Amino acid sequence: MNRQEQREQYWFVVQQLTARELKRKYARSALGVLWSVLNPLLSMAVLSLIFSQMFRRSIENYPIYYLTGYLLWQAFTGTTNAAMTTLSDNRSLLLKVKFPMELFILTRGCTALINLGYSFAAYGVMLVVFRIPVSWPVVFLPVIVGCLFLFALGISYALAAAYVFYGDVQHLYSVLLTLWMYCSAIFYPADQLSGPIRQVVEINPLYLFIRCLRGAVMEARPPSWQDLLLMLLWGGGTYLAGWGIFRWFRVKLLQRL
Numbered sequence: 001m002n003r004q005e006q007r008e009q010y011w012f013v014v015q016q017l018t019a020r021e022l023k024r025k026y027a028r029s030a031l032g033v034l035w036s037v038l039n040p041l042l043s044m045a046v047l048s049l050i051f052s053q054m055f056r057r058s059i060e061n062y063p064i065y066y067l068t069g070y071l072l073w074q075a076f077t078g079t080t081n082a083a084m085t086t087l088s089d090n091r092s093l094l095l096k097v098k099f100p101m102e103l104f105i106l107t108r109g110c111t112a113l114i115n116l117g118y119s120f121a122a123y124g125v126m127l128v129v130f131r132i133p134v135s136w137p138v139v140f141l142p143v144i145v146g147c148l149f150l151f152a153l154g155i156s157y158a159l160a161a162a163y164v165f166y167g168d169v170q171h172l173y174s175v176l177l178t179l180w181m182y183c184s185a186i187f188y189p190a191d192q193l194s195g196p197i198r199q200v201v202e203i204n205p206l207y208l209f210i211r212c213l214r215g216a217v218m219e220a221r222p223p224s225w226q227d228l229l230l231m232l233l234w235g236g237g238t239y240l241a242g243w244g245i246f247r248w249f250r251v252k253l254l255q256r257l
Helices: 003-025 034-051 062-084 091-096 102-129 136-165 169-182 196-202 205-218 225-248 250-256
Strands: none
Touching: 003 102, 034 062, 034 102, 062 102, 062 136, 062 169, 062 205, 102 136, 102 225, 136 169, 136 205, 136 225, 136 250, 205 225, 225 250
């Protein structure tokens, strides 16, 4: 089998596993994929009721401001949380087939990406409802999402490897995500911060992705070339680092499973 045929075979496997993950995710849900649309909208409604009055002078169209950040955050956490346990979840299948283990992690990432696509459908409707015109800088959306996807996959590779050896990683990561969320300026304006906490937020790669998407959608402002370069570095660098860690421990992972 040549490399082209092998790549096609692997891609077919990813498609089938992704379809299986989507069916499993919504198997017991009456609304099915509609939850990918309703979940961010319900979260937006609740948070808007709480914070829209507090930030009405500093943030115009607060519901869209929050929803933009929440969608990217949800895609990141959905990818990393699901990918962390994928090797253990598919232990019996991994020991039977000869496909690379990376495909199972990629599958969880693709599943989260498809769910993000469903959520963006609701996002588009909300832009119409709040009368926010879509300008040409929105063409950078695939770039921003692509860099976020690579960043999330890199974290996922490292977490999946760590979880096989240390199950407590799942609980530690849950605590880290809570702190990470508050440092991503999802529901508050970062420009109201000062001192060290402002610096922490500004160097946060997730805040970078969120800020660039907000600028492109809400302000019709394209990302600067510095921001584009940073996103590419964070996405590509984290992916390569996570993939390298995973490959380094690949044999030990199979033995551990």
